[in-house]
Amino acid sequence: MNDYERAGPARDEKRPRTPWGVFIKPGLFAALGCLLAIASSAGAQPVGEPLRHEVRTGDTLYDLAQAYLEDPGQWPELARANGNPRPNRLRPGSIVLVPDALLRRKPGGARIVHVSGEVRYATRGGASGVLETGMKLIDGDRVETGSGGFATLEMADGSVVRITGDSVLRLDRVKYSLVKKRADTALSLDKGRVESSVAPQRASGSRFQVGTPLMAAGVRGTEFGVSVAGGNRATSDVLEGEVELQVGRSGNTARVLAGSGGAVAAGDTVPALAPLLAAPDLSGAPALQQRPLIDLPFPALAGAASYRAFIWPAQAPGGVVGNVVAEGPRVRFAGLEDGDYVVRVNAIDALGIEGRPAVLPIRLKARPEPPVTLAPPDAGTIEAGEATLRWTQAEGIASYRLQVARDQAFTDLIVDEAAQQGESRTLPGLSSGTYFWRIGSVAAGKDGRPDAGPFGDPRRFMVRLPVAGSLGMAQDGDQAVLSWDGEEGQQYLVQIARAADFSTIVAEQRTAQRQWALDGLPGGQYFVRIQATDGDGYVRDFTRAQQFRIYRFVRSGSGPLRMGDGQEIQLQ
DSSP states (O other): OHHHHHHHHHHTOOOOOOSSSEEEEOOOOOGGGGGOOOOOOOOOOOOOOOOOEEEOOOOOOOHHHHHHHSSSGGHHHHHHHHTTTTTTTOTTTTTTEOHHHTTTSSOOOOEEEESSSSEEOOOSSEEEEOTTOOOOOOOEEEEEOOOOOOOEEEEETEEEEEEEESSSSEEEEEEEETTTTTTEEEEEEEEEEEEEEEEOSSSTOOOOEEEEESSSEEESSOEEEEEEEEEEEEEEEEEEESSEEEEEETTTTEEETTEEEEEETOOOOOOOOEEOOOOOOOHHHHOOOOOSSSEEEEEOTTTEEEEEEEETTTTTTTOEEEEESSSSEEEOOSSSSSSEEEEEEEEETTTEEEEEEEEEEEEOOOOOOOOOEEEEEEEEEEOOOOOEEEOOOOOEEEEEEEEEEEETOOOOOEEEEEESSEEEEESSSSSSEEEEEEEEEEEOOOTTSSSEEOOOOEEEEOOOOSSSSEEEEEEEEEEEEEEEOOOTTTTTEEEEEETTSSSSSEEEEEEEEEEEEEEEOEEEEEEEEEEOOOTEEEEEEEEOOEEEEEEEOOESSSOOEEESSSSOOOOO
């Protein structure tokens, strides 16, 4: 039997207080109001073991029904659960069982209005399981979220508590008096973060407190965040209103004004105060997301050590479906259906204080997903004027959208087919250059209209038709002209050498023409090679060396005999 089971109702009210306290003055607090529109829904209740009460002298079933169930009229239920003892004659030292179902029907408690990801509960009686919407948690229950989990709790007075991923929260007290309209809520955050929106506590004696191993935050009608990092630091952040931090047993206090936060580490006697970091700039993040993995990069914020992000459907504020903490200025969310969402991002400083939030509406349209491209390989080269594009087939796809362009922005389109069928497309008559292509899937929509998904990532291929595959040399008398094949828009560097290794260049010409008239070369054997620069700026390798001969003819006339190039012929 544990200490709580031994203690009676009167003893249970005496709980040890943490040596650090935070007291927040009443006031408006407009942080993250978009997360508050939450509607309760019915569901199964978690079932726990009965609470065990050790009877003390003077205990009656009336007293126990009042203490545990806040209704003395529930004593017959207690009697039936314990073999119908006489209500006024309970034997001291005996055990009275208080059924869990009765405990969860009493006023107060916390109703689970939203759950996403991995979230589990554990009751004081030892039961545990997966947390579900509609469950009711009571004093002593605990909630634990996985790294991507999230849960929203609604108290009897309308206060809302949001538990982020990788957190452990214990519900020490979640009581509510129907007669006095008085709430008494005490939560303990062992790790992680909670964000609370507390209903105005008008009734005298109402309390709302979130405690940590290092400090406690108490409020009357406001919103605030509390975080525990690594078990050795706790923080609170304030956007509006005023917070008074009480740190250490010495009673030192400090006021935290709107736009500031406070951090308490183990051993501190005064809190570390700092202004809240500004909201990150999300204006450049892509509002249209076309891949199943939502990817939102943004500029780094000076002073930020990390970033926290939430995402929820635009039509369901408060229905958080993803929350992450990222070390750098880039957040990602996976596993979401297409639709409209809202993303909230805030920076976290080196002390662990969370800054002002930025909100960005986005649209996810990633389905049907584009097929996988097969050929040609990305950045591959085709040495022909015909290219065949290939992609995978997907079940349920009615057709494809295909675009081929000369630029990566797809403004200079040469193919734009919105109803391409099959799994390949051959493009004839291509000239040398760089091309880009992309393809998207089109499914039959539920309303009968085509549902076009996004294009896949652009793929690049190059067409490089052979240059100088056919080299010609025509000579008419002393005039010799080299000619070669090529394409419009190409530039050429032509080199001529005596040796095939081109160790010594005897003539060189840059030209946009596909021929070169050779003048002044002595007769004999030569080698030529050509380097083409395509219209898109691509510089090719030199062609293989090709050999040609220049002939010189004897000219007659007065004086000595001479060759056509003017060289004198010496007779033996």
